[in-house]
Amino acid sequence: MDITSSEIFVNGNQKPDDGIFSQYYGSDTTQERPYYSCPCGATTGGSRLGEICGSCGKPVVRLIDGDLRRVMYIDIAPYHILxxxxxxxxxxxxxxxxxxxxxxxxxxxxxxxxxxxxxxxxxxxxxxxxxxxxxxxxxxxxxxLFTSKIPVYSARLRxxxxxxxxxxxxxxxxxxxxxxxxxxxxxxxxxxxxxxxxxxxxxxxxxxxxxxxxxxxxxxxxxxxxxxxxKALASGRIDYTSRMVISLGTDLMPHEVDVPYQTIMVLYEEEIANLLSILENIPIAKAISLVEENAMIRNERFVKIINIFLNSKNGVWALINRNPTISESSVLYVRVRKIHDDGTDMTMHLPADILELMAADFDGDQESYAANKDPIFHQFFLTMCPSYTFIDRANGKFNRGMGFKREYIAMMSHAWEIDQLYDRFNRDPESTSEEMRATLGIGCGPEDEVNEFWEAMSLICDVDKDNAFRKRFFGDASAEEARDSLGL
Structure with missing residues (x-):
């Protein structure tokens, strides 16, 4: 059925079946009278209710609503438009x-x-x-590129x-x-x-x-x-998110941020309430009420609980984003180091190293904060951590987008030595245990060499725990080859 009528109403207040508000293609919110049709639409009208259609062989029935998948057309043949x-x-x-x-x-x-x-x-x-x-x-x-049939979508949508x-x-x-x-x-x-x-x-x-x-x-x-x-992908409200003005954090590692007390109390209300309930043996409902009452004004009772939460095994990680998102590094995965000592500081403290990556500065720019509450996603976000951006993956050289410090280069150079030493330790633990103890400056009992090695590695970069930093970027290259390619 094509649209041939340019009228909204006919016979008083009835919408024509061949008009742009035809019920056959989906009634709109003002439709009152029922519509009668066979499945193919060749036979229509209440007077033909129950009649068998000569085209499809199906009876004419009362339709509660038209099929939204059907598209009407305004046929202007033999002429065409673009x-x-x-x-x-x-x-x-x-x-x-x-x-x-x-x-x-x-x-x-x-x-x-x-x-x-x-x-x-x-x-x-x-x-x-x-x-x-x-x-x-x-x-x-x-x-x-040309058509003589102009599609008209269902009136239910207009x-x-x-x-x-x-x-x-x-x-x-x-x-x-x-x-x-x-x-x-x-x-x-x-x-x-x-x-x-x-x-x-x-x-x-x-x-x-x-x-x-x-x-x-x-x-x-x-x-x-x-x-x-x-609306479906980006503009809808996302739970456990916040937005803060950024300011300088002078003693932060590249993958660390400091946030306000209020941010942690609101975004992690459930976790803090659960800890409070366990530590003080009170009902969870009461714990939630206490968290809500103390969310905006700093309370040292909750500061202690927050510190326990931040220093837990997995820590607290989040995605931060500076809009507009113009590059992959505009979204980074970071760990919350601590809350501010000043209860009135409502900014997010960022390390200066990542500013160029995010095309940000400290003139009032804002960052979005999205909490990662499920540890299962941690492994998927790790490659978005700033600690993985020191090396440009395209050429294996230093990423000039990072604000390098001499200490970082020295620590990374030392990482190659530790990595080589650890490889030797795996092959011959007895002959290298003393050398490892001296290099790492820690004890190396036979039962915890691996754990203490990674504890030392975490001092350098506590996110690189998958298979050593060198292997990720240089494959089987030796420490010397890696060091040479970096100009160390």
């Missing part, structure tokens, strides 16, 4: 201002009654000349809104009604008395402009700031 893809393609070929001028201007008639040729092509010309002039340039078949005696028509419905009216004009073109080409061109131009409006509205509904993609 599709969305066609408009974008021809904009590249002819340039946007030229194409816009084509669909907004109309040929003029001279004193002699003849059309004045201004040298500009029309939509009719673009369609007729496409195969010869434009196909060699675009390489796209004409059927993908309802006609009525409030008592008032009625609101959405912009997309105004465009569809204008297109339907243009179709009626095109179908009556044989009745034009003089220069029907002018009227056809004018009508096609208006239909093209209206269709471009529909496309723009649909694209905004899908891709715009309030579109379904952003």
């Amino acid at each position: 599709t969305s893809r066609g408009y974008k393609t021809m904009s590249k070929v002819l340039k946007e201002p030229v194409l816009r001028d084509i669909i907004e201007s109309v040929k003029r008639i001279g004193k002699s009654g003849k059309i004045i040729d201004d040298g500009k092509p029309t939509l009719l010309d673009l369609y007729d000349d496409y195969d010869d002039k434009f196909y060699p340039i675009t390489g796209i078949e004409k059927r993908f 309802p006609l809104m009525q409030f008592g005696m008032q009625m609101t028509v959405l912009d997309v419905n105004k465009a569809y009604l204008s297109i339907a009216k243009g179709r009626e004009i095109l179908k009556s073109s044989p009745l034009f008395h003089s220069e029907p080409g002018i009227e056809i061109q004018k009508t096609l131009n208006q239909i093209q402009q209206d269709y471009c409006k529909v496309i723009a509205i649909v694209e905004d509904l899908v891709n715009g700031k309030g579109g379904i993609y952003r």
